[in-house]
Amino acid sequence: MRTRTTLPALGKLAALAAAALVLAACGGGGGGGGxxxxxxxxxxxxxxxxxxxxxxxxxxxxANTKSVQDAAGAAGIELQFSDxxxxxxxxxxxxxxFIQQRVDVIAFSPVVESGWDTVLMEAKRANIPVxxxxxxxxxxxxxxxxxxxxxxxxxxxxKAGQWLVEDTAGGxxxxxxxxxxxxTGSAPAIDRQEGFAETIAQNPDLKVIASQTGDFTRSGxxxxxxxxxxxxxxxxxxxxxxxxxxLGAIEAIEAAGKVPGTDIKIITVDAVKDGMxxxxxxxxxxxxxxxPLLGPQLMDLVKKVAAGEEVPxxxxxxxxxxxxxxxxxxxxxxxx
Amino acid sequence: xxxxxxxxxxxxxxxxxxNLAVMPSFFAVRLQDGRLYGSLIDILHNGAPLxxxxxxxxxxxxxxxxxxxxxxxxxxxxxVACTWIASSPDPASPGTALTGIGLALAxxxxxxxxxxxxxxxxxxxxxxxxxxxxxxxxxxxxxxxxGQIITVNNGFFAGISGSALLAVxxxxxxxxxxxxxxxxxxxxxxxxxxxxxxxxxPEASRLAGVRSQSIVWTVYVFAALCAAVAGLMISSNxxxxxxxxxxxxxxLDAILAVVIGGTSLAGGRYSIAGTLLGALTxxxxxxxxxxxxxxxxxxLVFKALVVILVxxxxxxxxxxxxxxxxxxxxxxxPPAATAVPAETAGxxx
Numbered sequence: 001m002r003t004r005t006t007l008p009a010l011g012k013l014a015a016l017a018a019a020a021l022v023l024a025a026c027g028g029g030g031g032g033g034g035x036x037x038x039x040x041x042x043x044x045x046x047x048x049x050x051x052x053x054x055x056x057x058x059x060x061x062x063a064n065t066k067s068v069q070d071a072a073g074a075a076g077i078e079l080q081f082s083d084x085x086x087x088x089x090x091x092x093x094x095x096x097x098f099i100q101q102r103v104d105v106i107a108f109s110p111v112v113e114s115g116w117d118t119v120l121m122e123a124k125r126a127n128i129p130v131x132x133x134x135x136x137x138x139x140x141x142x143x144x145x146x147x148x149x150x151x152x153x154x155x156x157x158x159k160a161g162q163w164l165v166e167d168t169a170g171g172x173x174x175x176x177x178x179x180x181x182x183x184t185g186s187a188p189a190i191d192r193q194e195g196f197a198e199t200i201a202q203n204p205d206l207k208v209i210a211s212q213t214g215d216f217t218r219s220g221x222x223x224x225x226x227x228x229x230x231x232x233x234x235x236x237x238x239x240x241x242x243x244x245x246x247l248g249a250i251e252a253i254e255a256a257g258k259v260p261g262t263d264i265k266i267i268t269v270d271a272v273k274d275g276m277x278x279x280x281x282x283x284x285x286x287x288x289x290x291x292p293l294l295g296p297q298l299m300d301l302v303k304k305v306a307a308g309e310e311v312p313x314x315x316x317x318x319x320x321x322x323x324x325x326x327x328x329x330x331x332x333x334x335x336x
Numbered sequence: 337x338x339x340x341x342x343x344x345x346x347x348x349x350x351x352x353x354x355n356l357a358v359m360p361s362f363f364a365v366r367l368q369d370g371r372l373y374g375s376l377i378d379i380l381h382n383g384a385p386l387x388x389x390x391x392x393x394x395x396x397x398x399x400x401x402x403x404x405x406x407x408x409x410x411x412x413x414x415x416v417a418c419t420w421i422a423s424s425p426d427p428a429s430p431g432t433a434l435t436g437i438g439l440a441l442a443x444x445x446x447x448x449x450x451x452x453x454x455x456x457x458x459x460x461x462x463x464x465x466x467x468x469x470x471x472x473x474x475x476x477x478x479x480x481x482x483g484q485i486i487t488v489n490n491g492f493f494a495g496i497s498g499s500a501l502l503a504v505x506x507x508x509x510x511x512x513x514x515x516x517x518x519x520x521x522x523x524x525x526x527x528x529x530x531x532x533x534x535x536x537x538p539e540a541s542r543l544a545g546v547r548s549q550s551i552v553w554t555v556y557v558f559a560a561l562c563a564a565v566a567g568l569m570i571s572s573n574x575x576x577x578x579x580x581x582x583x584x585x586x587x588l589d590a591i592l593a594v595v596i597g598g599t600s601l602a603g604g605r606y607s608i609a610g611t612l613l614g615a616l617t618x619x620x621x622x623x624x625x626x627x628x629x630x631x632x633x634x635x636l637v638f639k640a641l642v643v644i645l646v647x648x649x650x651x652x653x654x655x656x657x658x659x660x661x662x663x664x665x666x667x668x669x670p671p672a673a674t675a676v677p678a679e680t681a682g683x684x685x
Contacts, residue, residue, distance in 0.1 A: 056483040184632045212625075213632035217581040218485070218574035223382055227626030230375045231359055244485065248574050255498075257368050274487050274576075 047306050048078040049299075050098030052108035054135075055086040059272055063336030064109075064134065064292035071295025077302060088112055092119045099126045105302045107131040113138040113187075120144035129305045133298060135187065142313065146305050149298055149315045151290050153188045157195020159288045159321055160239060160267045165203050167265070167285075175236045178228045179211035180221050180249060182241040188290075189213070192241045192269060209235075214245040221248030229256045240268045243275025243287065250283050261285055271322055273334045279327035287327070289319045292336065344596070347646045348613060351620045358628050371500040375623065377508075381497070383619030384507040385410070385566035387612055389586055390593035391518060392559030394611045397594055399552050400535045400603025401455060401462035406563045406590055408473030409447055410583025413440035413564035414571030415477040418486040421493060430492035437493075441564050447473070448560025452553035470587070477579035486577045496572035507569050514562070519608050531555065535603030593618055596646055617646075 049072060053065050065081075072079035080103060082094035088111045098106050099122055106128055110116060116137045123130050124144060132148040139145075168175050177200070182189030193211070200206040210228050214220035221240060228235060229252060238253075240246035246268035253260040260266055260283045268275055271289040278284045294317050304311050322330065355362040355375065365374035389406045396403045420436035421427050447469060454465035501509045522528030533541035534548045542548045566586070571577045595601065596617055597610025621642055625635045648654050 056478060059484045062483040181632060210629055211631075212629075213635075215581070217578060218576055219570060219578070219582065222574055223378075223622070224626050226378050226382075227375070227623055230361075230378070231627045231629070244578075247576075251574060255368070255371075256373070274485070 046076060046078050048103040049302050050080040050103040050106045052082045052084055052091045052094040054084060054109045054111050059336060060292050067293040067295035071299045075299040077299055084111055086111055095119050099123055099128060104306045105129050107133055109134040110137050131301055147301060147311045147313055147315055149294055149301060151317045153191030154195040156269050156288045156290060157192040158199045161196040161199025163286045164200060175206050176234050177208045177237045177239055178235050179208050180214040180224055180240040180245040181211060182216045184213045189241055196239060216242050218244045218248035221245030222252045225249035225252035235264050238264055238266045243268045243270040243272050246284055247274055247278060272336055276327045276331050276334055279322060279324055280331055282324055287322045289321060291317045291319045344650060348617045348620055351624050355624055355627055372503050379619050379623050380508045381505045383616055384511040385569045386589055386619060387511050387615035388562045388566045390590040390611045390615045392562030393590040394594050394599055394606050395531060395555040396559045397599055397601060398531050398535045398603055398606035399555055403559045404466040404587050405469035405473055407583035407586035408470050409444050409560050409563035410567035410570060410586055411477040411579050412473055413444050413567035414577040414582050415480040415579045416440040416443055417568055418488045418571055418577035419480050421488045421490050422486050428490055433490045433492040437568060444560045444564030445557055448557035452556035456549040456552040481577055481579040488575055493572055494575055497569050515612060532604050589618055
């Protein structure tokens, strides 16, 4: 009797353990995996860079990763790449492992803003310079890292607003703007809203009549735009915090029987391939670039930092803007 | 029908009235390019994926289970269909789209069978068993799409959410048809009773001759298929597969819809009409936030407040309190002779 009851229980346990193993493998596998490969180490003539990436959560991020990998190869820098799968603990683990391997420079895109002081202090004590890419940390002690290389999201918002100010310069009555925000509370959403609002304040005719989050996704952009179109029948301009939400909104505008780009002018940020295609087709009017290809700039900084040269605390990614003509020209060679 | 009326219809009605107050044209429906167009249609159209996912969830919960992998299956089905279409030599042909859709559904059925296998055959707790797929599955979807958003340009695929049958969006038609079919099959045959029996006591129902294992297996496959159709609708709606965000947290909304509809998470009793009502309530809530213009910083608080209100109003203690107050009010004028028996009959349920 006893054996008969314990056997299924054992089976259950084994299955649970197997499930737990699968979960553990999924959670932690990527964290250390890339970082444990034996590198050339310090002392050799080739520089070693330990790079911890946020994850692979978007096309933008994938392009960012590829740019770093390609640029490292081109610059002859040994790259120790580690994917944090959007978990801070994986990233801290990766950075500690970089310190143990005594890489020459550590670079990373922080998953979140806070909680980095301890591990950055460890890097400082080990005399390994740290470069932040794409996202900042909120440490008050700025000596913990050498420099921060990334986009200026406020400036992106300003550029978007500037185009609208110039486009409506003729002045023919009020212009009704709706805004699709990124994920609530995220730095790009807050900053792109701020920069845009600040710039369009120059012209009192420009008014944001509705602003809602579309979570940076196409689905979100479409659903919110559908609701906007019904509540506000007189929309003139759409400002979306990224291309994807703009693309979703285009579907909603077309379903409402209006012509995107003509009836409703559309401004977005990012300049990913699909967005550029829509811009070339005239469905989007203007795109402010948010460049993920910061690999070459990063390698430049790595070399300078490793050589002990002074670098500025803040380096802004080289970025441009596109109108329809520029999009048509840039589209064939667009990498992401 | 009486079943539907006893369900909490009032939150839905209240939300619709709120919208009407803010926007007098809220109920207006017109024809746009041979398709009904209006806020109400949006609610039905955008609510169709959630309604389907919640329907599958209802049956799973009725067997005392839960399926956390719904959102992941949504992402996988969209990813598989769109990747197939985008990488085929003829990405615009209906045949390619059909194959992609078939592949997505077949894979979803296999994933559902995997869940069913873990739960029914190995006896793993459903919440753990489906957690495996919830976590690993999104990675699978990302692997399929290579971490990119896959955009497709296929008229047939776009038609899943873009076309209409007699001016009614196809998504709404499909969801309604599946609901009608499930209601018919579970309520006009013994299947519904068997599902409930398994939920109340799987061992007792097995001893009574019910094939518990096959029933549990079937509901997980069905839930995955519902999720896959929802995933196809979602990705067709934007003509793209977004492995990272499609169906994210949809399982929680589906569970919420089931619970708002009055199905007990302890299993054994379920209401299909209630689930439909729950799903529509959640979608209306989302649409309300957009059209009333609730700022995104507080929209989650607004959602939470509505959900808490709905559940408070359904709680037995609160209902008893309300009844007592109503009785006291009724007692003030000379009470009618029939009032007392009617009240005792009422408190019996």
